[in-house]
Amino acid sequence: MRKKWQLWIGGQWREAKTYEPLYNPHTDEELAEIGQAEPADAELAITNAHETFQRFKSHPAHARAEILAKAADIIDQRSEECAKIIALEGAKSIRNAREEISRTVQTYQFAAEAAKSNYGEQIPMDAAKGGENRFGFTIHTPIGVVTAITPFNFPFNLVAHKVGPAIAAGNSIVLKPAEQTPLSSLLLAEIFQEAGLPDGVLNIIPGKGEVLSKTLTGHPYVKNVTFTGSVEVGHIIQQQAGFRKLTLELGSNSPLIIDEGADLEKVIEPSVMGSFSYNGQVCISIQRIYVHQSLYQEYLDRFIKRTKELVIGSPLDEKTNITAVISKKSLERLQGWLEEAVKEGAKIECGGTVEGNIMAPTVLTNVNRDSKVFRSEIFGPIVCIFPFDTLDEAINDANDSRYGLNSGIFTPSIERAFYAAQRLETGGVIINDIPTFRIDNMPYGGWKDSGVGREGIKYAMQEMMEQKFISFKLNEHFL
Template sequence: MSKLMKQTQTAKKYLWINGQKVETNSYSPLFSPYSGEEIAQVAMGDEEQTKEAVTAAYNAQDIIGKMPAYQRAEILENAVTLLKERSLEAAEIISLESAKPIKFAKAEVARTIETYKFSAEEAKRVYGETLPMDAAEGGIGRFGYTVREPLGVIGAITPFNFPLNLVAHKVGPAIAAGNPIVLKPASQTPLSALFIGEIFKEAGLPEGVLNIVTGPGSAVGETIVKDERVSMVTFTGSPSVGIGIRNKAGLKKTTLELGSNSALIVDKDIDIDTLIDRCIMGSFSNQGQVCISLQRIYVHEDSYDTFINTFTEAAKKLHVGDPLDAKTYVSSLISKKETDRVLKWIKEAESKGAVVLTGGSLQDGILEPTIITEASSDLKVSCQEVFGPVVVVNKVKTVSEAIKLVNDSRYGLQAGIYSSSLENAATASRELQVGGVIINDVPTYRVDHMPYGGLKESGTGREGIRYAVEEMTEMKLVVWNQR
């Protein structure tokens, strides 16, 4: 057991309200998804304490909203420096509470550092535009421009799968735009969020700007969404919860990132060896618990046999085990309940004629990397979001056929295509019904400043720091009559 694990184990974790640790009447044990050991006692916030957090944020609106941009940027830069110094500690926290293999946890920390760095830069670029008022006859003698102003309190609800970086994608842009935040982290992964609260206090963020309330969604999340003082809700999670939030949010702005069953098209005349490592990463990194995890692959019949044989052999070589072991590529899913669900979906696929080429079983409680072929599009492993180390590979005759199969989905977050044909790549970029098309890479590709979001049940709005800042500000028009 690492020094960090010994320090963290059974430690009491409090709410973070108005720059202070706040006790609650009840605490809930937090268990490691991998070992089952208790790693912390986490405060269970209630409706009243959530309202206290909203009050603290509401009272801090002018403090952060009127703070000069360079000062907001300095605070974010300070957080970057501190996070670099404590990067290993941050990675171990992620691995401990989520069972993310340490190699991927370290990568998440590196991305988080970059996300806050981008946020610091964007804090200095919140501006509007001038308008040619005299383009209209009635605009002669007038001068117009727009400015972007902070929205107010941002309610942020984050998932377990990227407990540090997806928090950064909400907290960083909110601070850059001059907004206070009330954050509810996922119940299984609150430690990363509370860790970043400490980082920002040391970085000089004023009290009340960042408030973190752990606890059940029925108490904390509901209160955030319904409180009239909250101006915007930004949520990453399941479609059912996201749709519920939108229905309850009233006229609040909402940004919802709700998942996917991301697909990749592999055209003919592609050197299969060059893409296998990327397909392995896309399908099995973080146990497939990634919103843009590669779940469906459509391979041209000319390349299918070579692809499936090479891909299967590569998957069989992946190390399964302890997330804190540097060799581990795949570890435990976030809970036994999720493991049982994914196994049930695999068995259902088999019972309906699909073929499991590798995986489909547990190894010391860990679901092995699983590749399924001959799966029809109506099976859960195809049409729903697996959120596990499972990928379906099917054969197609043409790219056009593959595009139709990709689009035959309730989701539309990102999709990818490998092709040496400019025409096929261009066609895919036009016709794929997704928020992002990745050419000659897997749909799991993301860098943190690009616009990120989807269509259909994959959500509304865009993340990616500049785009999130736009979502978190309100445009105001100013017109001067110079006559």
């Protein structure tokens, strides 16, 4: 792995004016020097992408599909190398990193298939008076330059959810990866070049969001902005982007309901993993668990027991479950929120301790509904557990949030499952599984402050294309 990474613009590595060291969050070891793009670099990348788009938009669908399928094959062949990069720069356990790479391969495969399945519909023109002797249909056309701003927590797969559909649709793309995990994105430069992607279709410019945001969201050539990150930054992007098409995935505060009669044998393991996988640094990580009073104490005891069994250690250790959080800044925030919650009455049932950059997985009960650990997105290894008496009580409490990405419910009753599904205010309701469940071809996106638009390859492509209606007036002489 090279130690110095430039900017990837127009199919070439270009020197940046400044470089910053990238550190391993778990060991604080320096991994590489990363070029930092400036607004002029972003403008160059966008202009280059715009010029390339004029040619690439005519690239046939089968050729785009072949490129994406080839990229998937290359990532699969280099899967262990890619997983190790995630583990080193993101402190994700090597097992979870391998799972992410497996999903990334599948995401690009879905994109390859979607490139060949882009079609519109016929409109029954004579359904309206005045529509006689007319033939109408819609087509979907590529939109132009897509700018993508991606998060640290899935540095290969969430990038794939933006790069894959952009290429499948025939667009060009300028990618700004997360500051904490740029290596996973920079590696795509050589992967896609080897896969045969024309120079200039994919441009990769690491840098600081506050420096590049205005250019990436407001440049006249930019037609679509896709962002995954915080609500606060999402609102800024929405203001800067104006009437451009936007996909904003802005986080969550995912609730899980354990209904009466649920089988705890089947519930404990997934709910613990859904709470603490990658230290809770997952957009749809479980943050609030509501357990029916009849199961509450047994569930809590078993949940705490399993949580205490999680292995804390190096990301490269095969047995590790819990590692360092992504940054010291994040760790300090988590400690502050935890201290505040305890002052407001919360009880730490287990965890709460910090060693180095690692916070032990933490279970809270008796949490005040006004505490940040209830109201905001924790994005760390902390989960709050509450008892409930009626399903309506649990649903209302679950909905008491500014967020609405995914929710989950375990229940043996199909009637109560549908009742909850209709009333939970989230973009996805996962029945008899955890809200952390996601596969890469399903529609994915939220209500309320969880964002706008949808991901999932087919749905992301729709966000990255324009629909055009075409009408033919037929010559009555031939009718």
